[in-house]
Amino acid sequence: MKALISWTIRNIPRKYLQRVSHVFLRMAAVFYRGKEVQCNICLRSFRRFLPYGRQARENALCPNCLGLERHRLMWLFLKKNTGFFEKQLKVLHVAPELCFLNRFKKLPNLEYITGDLESPLAQVKMDIHQIPFPDNSFDVVFCNHVLEHVADDLQACREINRVLKPDGWGILQSPVYNLEQTLEDPEIKEPAEREKVFGQSDHVRKYGKDYASRLSKSGLKVTENAFVKTLHQDRIKKHALPENEMIFFCQKG
Ligand SMILES: [Zn+2]
Known part of the structure; x- marks a missing residue:
């Protein structure tokens, strides 16, 4: 299996x-x-x-x-640490995950917009380097497992920062490795070589421990939240949550 x-x-x-x-x-x-x-x-x-x-x-x-593990963790974080399920919010969900999509769509408190360059699941065809919405449009932006694929991740973050409202926030998860520094080399273009160096044929970098500080250079305020560490072991087991996953919570800078 x-x-x-x-x-x-x-x-x-x-x-x-x-x-x-x-x-x-x-x-x-x-x-x-x-x-x-x-x-x-x-x-x-x-x-x-x-x-x-x-x-x-x-x-x-x-x-x-x-x-997956990371989705269950994010769901729990949203439930416990944000007003996501209750407040009136305008949400941009980039590259929407299927497990969230249908549920978020049905939440009556949300004005929920999905966007992606390729995904047939998304409503708006958009390039994250140039988000087709005016400044200060959204209360919340989700953009998970996207930044490791895009040519200019800081430009993507500048765009997220731009479209967030002044008190807006977002979650930007990416695979983060136990490296001191993010590994990036635009010369590596061959899928096989990318798979070898970055771990997947369509990844263009491998993020390290500098992930939050790197994204912060875009103007976004990015904080690492060790939310999973606040949970009881029984709950971690029951929901099979990822014990080492940080939540990368960002606010408009
Ligand atoms: Zn399920």
């Missing part, structure tokens, strides 16, 4: 995966029936979550909503 999932993720583009995967996952949900873990996004319980990732991680993917 693990090998099959790793192969599928490596070889089938994610946009197709997202369209067909639900059939396979519905079947998996039956085999994973149980009470040991619970997805705090869709509230369904399972024996465990499915393995997921290029080097497949055990107990990661919710077979019902497709949420």
Whole structure:
């Protein structure tokens, strides 16, 4: 099962995966029936979550909503640390994750706009280097697992900063490695070489511990929030949350 999932993720583009995967996952949900873990996004319980990732991680993917560890953590952060589910907010969600998309769309308190360059899930076709909205448009911007793909991540952050309202905030998650400094080399263009150096064929950099300070150069105020450390171990286990993931919370600078 693990090998099959790793192969599928490596070889089938994610946009197709997202369209067909639900059939396979519905079947998996039956085999994973149980009470040991619970997805705090869709509230369904399972024996465990499915393995997921290029080097497949055990107990990661919710077979019902497709949420991963990081999504469940962000959902909980939004619930506990923000007024996201209650306040009247205008939201821009860049490269919207499927597990969030349908749920956020239904929240009556949100004016919810999704944008992406390629994703068929998004409403607005947009390049994050040039966000097609006026200054001070949004209360909230989400942009997860995007910045490691884009040519100029600081320009993208300047754009996010620009479109945020003065008291606006956002969450900007990216894979962050145990490196002192972000590794970047625009000369590396070959997919195979990118995979070797940056960990994935469509990544153009590998972020290190300087992630928050690097993004702050755009003008955004970026803080690292060790939210998961504030949670009880039982809850971390129950929802299979990522114990080392920081939440990168940003505010307009
Ligand atoms: Zn779920």
